[in-house]
Amino acid sequence: MSEFPASANPANANPVNRSPVTGPGRRPRRLLPLAALTVAAGLALSGCGQGLLDKGGKAEDKSSPIVLGMLVPRSGGEAAIGPYMTNAAQLAVDEINAKGGVLGRKLELRPEDDACDPKTATAAANKLVSSGVHVSVGGYCSGATLPTLPVFGKANVPMIIPAANSQELVDQRQKHVFLINGTGTQQTDAAVAFMTKKGAKNVAVMHDNTSYSKDIAVQTGKDLAEPGGPEQAILEAVTAKESDYGANVTNVMAKKPDFIYWTGYFQEGGLLIRQFRQAGYKGPIMVADGSVSPKLIEIAGKADAEGVYATMTQTPDTLQGADAWKTAYKSKFGSDPGPYSNQSYDAVRLAAEAIGKAGGTDGAKVIAALEAIDGFQMFSGPLKFTPEHTLTKGGFQILSVKGGAFALEDALA
Structure with missing residues (x-):
């Protein structure tokens, strides 16, 4: 009973893993023309169910x-990402509401600032729960997301994490948690x-000791040490939100790396890149998805x-068949969509x-x-969650900075 909003065609956004349409509930064919999919799909979900109940078991209004x-x-330091995510989510809400909403009811988006900070995020999650999300x-x-899992879980609020x-x-193996971005292991x-x-x-x-960054760095170090991998992996931790990483750069340069991988966020990543180049390092540098930002x-x-690589899932710039959505x-x-806009949508x-x-x-x-x-058709392709509530394939690509912007370098992942 669902169709794609008129401005988007996620079914054509990823050209792989296509399968035929054979009937309701089966995988839709991803080779259908844009116009056909737009007419045949959407989120006009009104009338799909009855007997709405609130969390207390009483009839909902x-x-x-x-x-x-x-x-x-x-x-905070990652505030540049917030508008991309909120705007894209609001776009989806507006499109769904224009088609009658869900079960005859309008959707309402209620954003809160988590500042990428665990305490701020926990307080914001409690505020959302109290307001009845x-x-x-x-x-x-x-x-910042980790400590919110029990907050939403206790209130039986499903989490779709973009x-x-x-x-x-x-x-954490939380039944109410679903990830629609590739995992750290897949990255x-x-x-x-x-x-x-x-x-x-x-x-x-190099990492910043946060859950996301250290998780990727430690696992990368282990995998690099496997037979057939590089001869040596150097792990270096930095302190987030510093204004100078000269000591870390000096320490790493003394070990003569031929490849540097930064797994933290863009604020520190930008400083590290600049300081490594100033120190004379001329080899390749790669960043993880938390640093993919203008x-x-x-x-x-x-x-x-220029030339910096990145491990990243789909961005608006690498989407195929999504011009109408953009x-x-x-x-x-009044601006282009950015990182995590498509996932938030x-x-x-x-x-x-x-x-x-x-x-x-x-x-x-x-x-x-x-x-x-x-x-279910998303920009990343047809969705079916694994038993762990993750994507079957992470969908990571290799991007590189070309002419002052991230562009697709290698689709090997």
Whole structure:
């Protein structure tokens, strides 16, 4: 009973893993023309269910909106990402509401600032729960998202996490948690494959001791030490939010790396790139997905950032067949979509789909509907969650900075 919003065609956004349409509930063919998919799909979910109940088992007010909570960084060092995520989520909400909403009710997006800080995020999550949110569709920094899991879990609020992807989120084994971004382990696999392809022999892996960053760095170090990998892996931890990493740069340079992989966020990443280049390092530098932002290039400087690689899932710039969606985003918000816009847009669409299938906002029923999803079209392709509530394939690509912007370098992952 779902179709794609008119401005988007996620079914054509990824040209792989296509399968035929054979009937309701089966995997849709991804080779259909854009116009056909736009007409045949969408999120017009009104009328998909009855008997709406609130968390206390009482009949819900069908005239009240279905509230989606969204924790994103709107202040602090990662604040540049927040608007990309919030705007894309709002675009999806507006498109769904224009088609009648879900079960005859309007969606309402309720964003809160988590500042990528655990304490701020926990307080914001409690605020959302107290206000009566039905589903959470946020989460960018893993370290800030982790402490919100029990907050939403206790309230039986399903979480669809569009960006945060530390393996620690998966290892919590929380039934209400679903990740629609590739995991840290999947990112590590992509990074090691690319380093090996590039013939790296002495890799410096640097992190900031946060859950997300350290998780990727430690696992990368282990994988690099496996037979057939580089001869040596150097692990170096930095202190987040510093203004000078000269001591760390000197320490790493003394070990003569031929490849550097930074697994933290763009604020520190930009400084490290600039300082490594100033120190005379001329080898390849790669960053993890938390650093994929125009801000990284701005902080590092265009010349020093040129050629920097990145492990990253799909971005608006690498999406295929999504021109209408990007145009709709820019028309509404006056700027281009950025990192995690597409995942945030899909998080809202997926929440709407699950609520429609569940026939209401009861948390347990929505969770069961999410677990039963099979073939729901997202920008990353048809969705079917693993038993761990992750994507079957991480979808990581290798990007590189070309002419002052991130562009696709290698689709090997």
